[in-house]
Amino acid sequence: MKTQNIPKATIKRLAVYIQVLTGLKRDGVEVISSEKLARACSVNPSQIRKDLAYFGEFGVRGVGYYVHELISSIKQSLGVDRVWGCALVGVGNLGRALLRHKEFALRGFSIRAAFDCDPYKIGEVVSGLEVVCTRQFKARVEELGLEIGIITTPPERAQRAANYLVDGGIKGIVNFAQARIDVPKNVPVEYVDFTHHFYSVAFNISSME
Amino acid sequence: MKTQNIPKATIKRLAVYIQVLTGLKRDGVEVISSEKLARACSVNPSQIRKDLAYFGEFGVRGVGYYVHELISSIKQSLGVDRVWGCALVGVGNLGRALLRHKEFALRGFSIRAAFDCDPYKIGEVVSGLEVVCTRQFKARVEELGLEIGIITTPPERAQRAANYLVDGGIKGIVNFAQARIDVPKNVPVEYVDFTHHFYSVAFNISSME
Known part of the structure; x- marks a missing residue:
């Protein structure tokens, strides 16, 4: 997947999301609501939804985001799903x-x-x-x-x-x-x-x- | 001087300006045009003028910026003119x-x-x-x-x-x-x-x- 023209500020926040999500995964969390994720990342929920929208549809209404899936998707979008x-x-x-x-x-x-x-x-x-x-x-x-x-x-x-x-x-x-x-x-x-x-x-x- | 509500991105650029200006000062440069300063900082001249406008009037038309003075002014504005x-x-x-x-x-x-x-x-x-x-x-x-x-x-x-x-x-x-x-x-x-x-x-x- 190649997604161009993503603002630098978004990439910076995506890095934060990966950092926080990786910590959640380490702690055994499998699903997280956008509100909780937003709080953990110190951004507002609408910002997270907007940032993730660059890469397609994420999250399940009423459930939240699947932590493992979201990490993989962001990494793939950024081209960092490889070494x-x-x-x-x-x-x-x-x-x-x-x-x-x-x-x-x-x-x-x-x-x-x-x-x-x-x-x-x-x-x-x-x-x-x-x-x-x-x-x-x-x-x-x-x-x-x-x-x-x-x-x-x-x-x-x-x-x-x-x-x-x-x-x-x-x-x-x-x-x-x-x-x-x-x-x-x-x-x-x-x-x-x-x-x-x-x-x-x-x-x-x-x-x- | 206390200047509130300066965007984070501006503070980041001001740090770059200080870095570049300090290098110029070390090399003995006393005056620099906003065009040359902009090129050295990898931003456009209007951005520099806009960023500096948060802190008042800088630069002399047709001459440019006095390097030493500009460093002091930015530092004072950011509250980093002290240890x-x-x-x-x-x-x-x-x-x-x-x-x-x-x-x-x-x-x-x-x-x-x-x-x-x-x-x-x-x-x-x-x-x-x-x-x-x-x-x-x-x-x-x-x-x-x-x-x-x-x-x-x-x-x-x-x-x-x-x-x-x-x-x-x-x-x-x-x-x-x-x-x-x-x-x-x-x-x-x-x-x-x-x-x-x-x-x-x-x-x-x-x-x-």
Whole structure:
């Protein structure tokens, strides 16, 4: 199924729905009403119904949503009902934390290779992966099925990392480095920035005082 | 200055503007046109002008924005022109990465205490901070000026961490744990979830194929 033009805010909420539904499934919940699901996700029920409407008909009137079915459907709609091969570039503190983070693999994002330019890091094994020189990226892409690149370098090295990824034929990039990167239009980039969450909390606290 | 009801999406973009402007300042740029700033931030110029209009008049017609002045004004408007005292709960891989992350302090968020319930971690020193039992949180709040709590526990311990923070009088929370938390309405919470960025990239790649 290919569903285009879904707003970014909807994708973000769908990720929350999957997170909450996965927790419910873990707790043995099989069916949930849209009201309860909405409360657990901190959105209103009409928003959930609207978001899910992008993908067709879900839920049974008077019953609610079947948890397992809903998770599968959302994942299928987003194209995350399969495993994506990921490569991480930049084995610093954040890179190490991500390599050890169990959540990615659980969500279908399998980090299969770790790259760094630092000769002291090359050869080190982190979370079962041997750190390899970034120049080797292109040579590993096909063998390991690397599709998504994760950049966790310092800001001044992010562009170079992106260049290696693009040159090797990466399909998309999640950039954790505090720098904008320039890549061809056919390579989608997502910027991860924690700071705006801190700004947002600080701003909300200030507004209340 | 207190400016209420600014959309979340605007705050997110303001964080990007600050990031890009700080990079420009570091490179010695003193003045920038709204077109160039827009390009560097990957938004359109009218969006930037609209976002900044929430806070009054910025920029000089025919000249552009004074970089230093603009950074100060945005920070003041967001309430981040001062240092916020932060406490981190959960010294796992991600917690360690955040404790060592230089960016937070540079942005005005000073992590002054690290808490964990694990007796093996208590007493350990990470990035200059001694890990303290989470039960001690309340006793440290005033002395250290702790205002924002950062939760980096496993999902099943997030609520307990939140309870300690709220009980100690925390003003706001940034939650990195993969779990929803229940706190009083006067404590703003921001959820950090990397996965939606991965979903978004996967979805964009799938849509193109």
